[in-house]
Amino acid sequence: MDHLKCWIFSFILSSLIYSCKKADDPNMPTVSNTVTILYLEANNDLRQEARKAINDLEQGSSKSNNTTSLILAYVKDNDRYGYLLKISPDNNPLKISSDTLKAFDASDPSGAAQISNVLTYIRNSYQANYYNLILWSHGTAWAPAAQFSSQPKTRSFGEDRGNQIDILDLKDALPMHFNYIIFDACSMASVEVLFEFRNKANYIIASPTDVLSDGFPYQNILPHINSGSKEDVKKIASAYFNYYNVQTGLHRSATISVIDLSRLESLSKYISSLDQEDGRSLSTVGVQRMDFTHGFPVPLYDFGDFISKNYSYEHIASIEKLLEDALVYKNNTPEFLGNTLHSFSGLTLSALPKSDPYYPYYANLEWSKRTKIYLPEEKP
Template sequence: MNLIKRWFLRPLIFVTLISALPACKKNTETPAASKRMVLVYMEANNDLRYDALNCINKMEKGASNLDGTLLVYIKTTTGKSYLLKIKADADENRIVSDTIKTYDNTAASDPQVVQQVIKDAQSAYPADSYGLVLWSHATSWAPATGKVKVLSFGEDTGKQMDIIDLKNALPNNLDFLIFDACSMGGVEVLYEFKDKAKYIIASPTETLAESFPYESITPLLFQSTGDLTSVAKAYFDYYNAYTDDRRSATVVLVKTSEMQPLASAMKSLIASHKKYGDSLISTGVQRLDYTANFPVPNYDFGDFLEHNFNTGDLTGINQQLNKTILYKAATPSFIGVPIAKFSGLTSYIPYQGDANLTYYKKLKWYTDGGISLLFDN
């Protein structure tokens, strides 16, 4: 059985989200700003719908005495979707959160819908700081291939979203962004979103369907932004405690203001030691993608550097990498495959004639990170 995004799809006593949600009265007054509002955007009109509902239930279990407001946008069917205000509830067999707004026939993987939902959430519950969790399937920065449109984030009736479009849909006022989705801990992805949030938590590998342990991390989301290490650590500790194949997790917390210096260090390294037309070595570099036919290979960024540059030339970029990454952790293996090298980030390794190169050139890391020096004369 494929564990990734599919571990133990347990039958639920609550059969549908719709019947479980009580309606709430429309609030005609603008509430006073709270300390923090966190929105969890769940695209679950796919095979993850029951996992999404389980996550909401766990949020309710962990929602006592929050210093702020927790909202969830959830879509599990082709019909309506909902914006919920999470209420504390210890009962694992029901969802009691209030419905703040109902959306008719919206596509959760439409960037305009993402933009509107975030706008609605921040307007209804203004706060001194904002956090966003993006919850769904994901395939790093992968472009569309073949006849089926498979892009990088989310899935709603088979349609997914390009990360550039997703980035453009997000506001610039986030204190943190968490990707509860597979393989979004790539340097290219994180660099694309660096201006959207002060901090980003993501997984360089795939993630399991159990997702983040929301019962324990929900209160942690409302601590000071500097305490986000506790969120990333709680995720790692949860999976590292397993003794079977579910002991499979990688996580990274980055300070986004250090991403530009990391790109500059990378560009300087390439400019000093490579030239146009040089090939980058991928053979033997640690792979951190574990799904069969994953659309783009994800290589460990640190191992990529070690295979392509002399160790003595990596001092500067390694120092910057340490400033960029505030926390990183990996289990010894992922679904039984050993993780021998883990730097905290992944990277793509393009090559001449690469079918993905045309799209890869659209990513900011391609130019700012100096990859363009090898391919553009």
Template sequence: MVVLYRIYSTFFMSHKNYLLLACLICTLSCKKADVASDDEDRNAIFVYIAANNDLKYSAIRSVDQMEKAYRREDGDLIVFVKTDRFSSYILKIKPDNNEGVIASDTLKTYKSQNSSSLDFMREAFKDMSSFTSAKRYGLIMWSHATSWLPESKRVPTTKSFGYDRGEEMDLKDLKTALPKNLKFILFDACYMASVEVVYELRKNADYIIASSSEVLNTSYPYDLILGDLFSGNLTKVCQKFYDYYNSKTGIKQSGTVSLIDTEYLEDLAFETRRVFKKSDRRDINSLSGVAQDFNFVKSIDLGLYDFWSLIRNNYAQIGLVELESALNKCVVYKAHTEYFLNFPIIESSGLTLSLINQPWLLDYYTTLDWYIDSGMDNIY
């Protein structure tokens, strides 16, 4: 999440209003909140915050916003948060308007666990589910992210999600660790509106909210969107995200957001395969059409090209009506500011697509569901 690795110092959170986690825990209620009544229709949202990194103050700010906006009648808001190397916590959010103080109840404490571990993430979700009677819930994933990139000694801090003591989680491990049958996943993290990512996670959630570009460390405005997340008005969530960032000035006016309906992603893969098989272009080096690249600050070594403009500019002669229709069914909503960190955004279809020139990356890329199902082997 955020402008990766804090390239733009103007986006640092002011520390004076937000406490270090050691101070944060002192303010938490020691009692354990009661589990909600046995109501299968109860609403719930889980939040997984992996901020044992340079995001800890931003993470505390997000939790603070959640407390400000939370209403008990909306349902249960269960938050896992880790902001230092020693401890992590499951919190049950309760309403509180005191800025800079986290008042929510501590449900469970963990010692020296890595939030980017597959086994630990699964354990945390299992524990979180024990604190609500809801049978289905939405999920917010909050941290750094690098799209679908695998672990590599060449780029030691790249992996799909999270950053904890130098470790991140591989996309395929993330798919395994995440609960199934989620109402939605909101990625408050960079670069996750890639077709490779959302396709890999298509069976985990009905909808995915994500950004094609980085997400600034001011994060999603949870004080504005929490009620809409509980009510299931995901389009309004995305609209408010866009309005929030579009109202800023200068380089702070930077944001991209997409709402993806995962039901139609397999249709998109089918139509993409049809286009690739019809074309005589069998080498990615022959793809000369220019496309918007959403890797603006080049913090990762990967081109993240706008899906539709890349296909349209290189395969227009094939006939793309069916593919465009499938894309429009997948992307329920999309919006972007005119610029991102002063880089112009010419167009956005709501999803990105990677082209791989590095052999070490291609070895991993060929194992992803998108590569297998969409006919990408026809251009490599």
């Protein structure tokens, strides 16, 4: 399938071309309202899509009268430099007109330290009342990055010359709190991922499944992008769903959720309090799978379907209520890439047997430590 954002192979840009490049501007005014940051890890097969995302933001900005907020985009799509852009209005879809505010040395493959460096620079240079963050690249839920595993290469987040950013390192690299974080990357609405980021933002907007190569429709979501209110994050997610829901064929494939991260503690505490016998016969037989890409590194199951097939009625009702409280918005097309979605709760969950090679990493995730959800070993 050549339309998946997490595996798409695109045309390679011959070079970075921006119409206006200038050195750091010490007189850049302090922003008094909101700074929204689009962070694009695109030194991989998504270079062309990164360029389109910036152009879409420029076109959307040309229709906006916003004067109190700032949209910045950091893009790394080559082996030498990353560029911080100030998004400027422009209706030419073939030309990037945004000013380059700063060039960052990026001769080493991207990692968590680079993310921290860029975001710290933005925080110190463009002080605002609120910050929003869009993390744009490849994604594979909580799967450990390739350099942390002897398994075949995976894409935890990002991809730069074979190097990926581990999800735990990514969490620790974020130097400030955000109104919301959007994962414009595949399969990041995993409860394991979300729980790691619960203290980093108020909301996360993400897909429990793949994200098609078009990604988020930035022209459509721009009217709501500089806010962080519950209503606006719902509108962002709704605009994403509506964009794909009117497509035809396999392009009509979308799942999206908005999670109130402050509600996840209650969910984890309830599950961790259940009697051991509730978890002794955990099984994934018949549970809706949400990992549809061939060779996806870790299993992803629909959270609600897993709960409904493994716990007593009383516990199911309580967990569903806690899940409902945490989900601000969720929606899905009836099928995803030809796979019927019989169940969709808005989140995914992984459950591994202790013999799985990824289990030691999985057991170290905060969600796993709290809930201790794992599968019994199969009998020989």
